Amino acid sequence: MVRQVCGISGGKDSSALAVYMRDKVSDMEYFFCDTGAELPETYAYLAKLEVVLGSKITRLNSTRGFDHYFEVFRGALPSPQMRWCTNLLKIKPLEDWLGDEEVVSYVAIRADEKNRTGHVSTKPNIKTVFPFVDEGVDHAGVIKxxxxxxxxxxxxxxxxxxxxxxxxxxxxxxxxxGLADNHPELFKKAVAIEQKVLKDAGVSGDADFGAQGMKSGQYTWSQGETLTQLLDRRDDIMASHEKSLKRAKENRKNVPLVDVLSDALDDDDDKTPCTVCHL
Known part of the structure; x- marks a missing residue:
C-alpha cells in the first residue's frame, strides 16, 4: 500500500494544503517536523488545525536536538550557506519515518510561485506532488x-x-x-547562542562586522551585526519598516493586512526563505 503524507510547517500554505486534501485523500498522514525550537504560536496553531482536520498530526522529532548538532558543528551557526538545521532536524527525521515504503508526499508550493522548489526527496520510494500548482490554487486561494x-x-x-x-x-x-517584543525570553536564548559562538571564536561582541574580511554569517544570526547590536538600532529598524509598510499599503489597496506586512518585510529584506521550513 502506498502511503500518502502531507507535511505541515505551521505556515499558511502547508496548513491550507492539509485542509484542501482532507476530503480528497481519506488515508492521508499529516506530519510536523518538530525541532523543539518552534514558536509557541506554531504549537497552538497545530492544535487548532488538528480539530479542523479531524486527524492527529504526527510530530517527528530528531533523535538529537539542535544543541547536540550545534556542538557537532563546533559551535557554527546554521546559515543560508550551511543549512545543517534543515537537513538534520527536518529532512532526516522525515526520511527516517518514511523508511523504504512507497510514498506520495504532498508539498504546498502555490500556483503563483511554481518556479520555487519545495523539498524533493532523492529517495526513489518517495514521489513528490504539488496539488496547488496542478490545480491552480494561488495565494488568494490559500487564504480562502x-x-x-x-x-x-x-x-x-x-x-x-x-x-x-x-x-x-x-x-x-x-x-x-518582533521576536524581542513578543517573546523576550526566546530572543535572550538566541542572543546566548550567538554570544557563545563569538566567545569560542575569540570575536568581540562589539566587533564591526562591516569591516573588510569579517564574515558575520560565521558568527551571527542576522547579517552584518549581532542581535545586541541589532536591538540597539531598534528605532532605526522600525522607522524604516514603518516606511515600508506605508509604501506597501499605498501600492496594494484593499488587500489583507498579512499581504501588506509581507510586502513591507520583503522590501526590508527580500532574501528567499527555505521552503522546507516556511511554506
Missing part, C-alpha cells in the same frame, strides 16, 4: 481555504510572515525586533 475552514492565520503573522524556529537566520531585521 483557511477562512472557509474557520482557522484563519497563526498569531505570529501579526509580526512575522514565515514559520520556522524562533532563531531562524532567514528572519528580517524587523522580525527579530
Amino acid at each position: 481555504i483557511l477562512d472557509n475552514a474557520g482557522i484563519n492565520l497563526p498569531e505570529y503573522y501579526k509580526w512575522r510572515t514565515r514559520s520556522g524556529c524562533y532563531f531562524c537566520f532567514f528572519q528580517r531585521k524587523a522580525e527579530w525586533v
Whole structure:
C-alpha cells in the first residue's frame, strides 16, 4: 500500500494544503517536523488545525536536538550557506519515518510561485506532488481555504510572515525586533547562542562586522551585526519598516493586512526563505 503524507510547517500554505486534501485523500498522514525550537504560536496553531482536520498530526522529532548538532558543528551557526538545521532536524527525521515504503508526499508550493522548489526527496520510494500548482490554487486561494475552514492565520503573522524556529537566520531585521517584543525570553536564548559562538571564536561582541574580511554569517544570526547590536538600532529598524509598510499599503489597496506586512518585510529584506521550513 502506498502511503500518502502531507507535511505541515505551521505556515499558511502547508496548513491550507492539509485542509484542501482532507476530503480528497481519506488515508492521508499529516506530519510536523518538530525541532523543539518552534514558536509557541506554531504549537497552538497545530492544535487548532488538528480539530479542523479531524486527524492527529504526527510530530517527528530528531533523535538529537539542535544543541547536540550545534556542538557537532563546533559551535557554527546554521546559515543560508550551511543549512545543517534543515537537513538534520527536518529532512532526516522525515526520511527516517518514511523508511523504504512507497510514498506520495504532498508539498504546498502555490500556483503563483511554481518556479520555487519545495523539498524533493532523492529517495526513489518517495514521489513528490504539488496539488496547488496542478490545480491552480494561488495565494488568494490559500487564504480562502483557511477562512472557509474557520482557522484563519497563526498569531505570529501579526509580526512575522514565515514559520520556522524562533532563531531562524532567514528572519528580517524587523522580525527579530518582533521576536524581542513578543517573546523576550526566546530572543535572550538566541542572543546566548550567538554570544557563545563569538566567545569560542575569540570575536568581540562589539566587533564591526562591516569591516573588510569579517564574515558575520560565521558568527551571527542576522547579517552584518549581532542581535545586541541589532536591538540597539531598534528605532532605526522600525522607522524604516514603518516606511515600508506605508509604501506597501499605498501600492496594494484593499488587500489583507498579512499581504501588506509581507510586502513591507520583503522590501526590508527580500532574501528567499527555505521552503522546507516556511511554506
